[in-house]
Amino acid sequence: MDGDGAGDALALDHLSKRFGDRVALEDISLGVPRGEVFGILGPNGAGKTTLVRTLGTLLSPSAGSAQVAGLPLNRENAVEIRRRIAIMPESPGLYLRLSVAENLECFADLYQTPHSKERVAAALEAVHLLERADDACGSLSKGLRQRVALARVLLSDPEVLFLDEPTAGLDPGAARGVQELVDDLRQRGVTIILTTHRLDEAERLCDRVAILNTSVRKIGRPEQLRDQLFAKSLTVRTLDPLTAPASVYAGLPSVEHWCEEAPATYILTVTDPAVAAPAVTRALVAAGADVLSINESHHSLEDVYLELVHRDQEVGQT
Known part of the structure; x- marks a missing residue:
């Protein structure tokens, strides 16, 4: 395992997930310290979303073990783990006829969030949407809806936040706005697990990244990976x-x-x-x-990613 795991927000030890004969995740061991922004990169079908769903207690691992937010990943701890984490999927999943505030109040009730009105106001302030609280979500741009979705996952004040493709489909301006919010959360000490296809985004935001293709191909800081490969x-x-x-x-x-x-x-x-x-x-x-x-000459994280994916493709053809 990468690191000793003591006090880590996430600690995975030979974690695997299979769906019948298909291997989705194989023998993954890594640790993510608290307060780190950790990127998970990989091609479609590499297991990124499966990993997030497994760590979020939505799927059970087939083998291995993990600790999430200080708790062993098992059925008995599932409810408590969910109280300590939050997952923002690629699709915001908002009620478009309700206002921004009404959406958050609805989810605060579902989460049984204490002091819900204060938490809604704090979440809106964190994503710079207090002035749009009364606007219907259906009237907002996709970028602003992503901000509302981010406010929703902040309601529970999570220790670990999973962001699954948070800027997918956004124009550069809207994507930059979401990236700045991630930077703000980093400053607040929130541990963030970021899956993204935007390699420039990962290079800008992530302390470390893992290149995933069913198993972990490489893990480290972007500059370390460049030095290892080139x-x-x-x-x-x-x-x-x-x-x-x-x-x-x-x-x-x-x-x-x-x-x-x-x-x-x-x-x-x-x-x-x-x-x-x-x-x-x-x-x-x-x-x-x-x-x-x-x-x-400076190689980008994209160069690292493409080199590793190309090697995997060559191995698959032999």
Whole structure:
């Protein structure tokens, strides 16, 4: 298991879920510390929603064990776990004829939320919707409905919040608004489990991510995953092609090998960019080259995701 699990908001130990002969989740072990925003990424059918439903007590695991919000995941603890967590599905599931406040009051009654009026007001304030409390939900944009759905899951003041594709189908402005709300919740110390297909969103919001494809393929901070999967490199651009690039780059400190990507553009694989870049600059100047730029190449979380998915596809074809 990733971490010792002591005091974690989530602790999974060889958790698996099968539906008949189909394996949805296989041998998942990980820990999520309290207050962390933890991303779960993976292609369709990877088991993301199954994992959320299992940890939310909606499905029973087939094997393994877990602790959710400090409680063992089992039938006896299901009700108490639900009191400590909240799940926001991709579809808001609101009553469109009711006002924003009426929706929240209805759900507060269903949750048996104490001090419900105060909790409704606090939830609306958290998502910046106090001024829209009396508006019918059917009159709101999809982005504002997502905010109402987020307010609904905040009614119980959850310790662990599961957000399943919270910005799916939203325009960039509305998606950014929801992302800012997630940032606000992070500051309040809420543990957030985020499933998303927006890899830029995961990179911006998540402390760590797990790449899931039935089993966990990789887990860590985005920068750690980049370092594990990709070699460090420099992109060098000169005004004109070098007449003898091999004599320029050969033997330079931290430069392992090089290739010409395009005329006057060179990719150098290096062990330490901070050592290699000055040495490369000096060598180019000594060779009489006009240097346009020397930049360290940065791989995105999308590059990491696509590389792992591509490897899985290659394994599946063998």
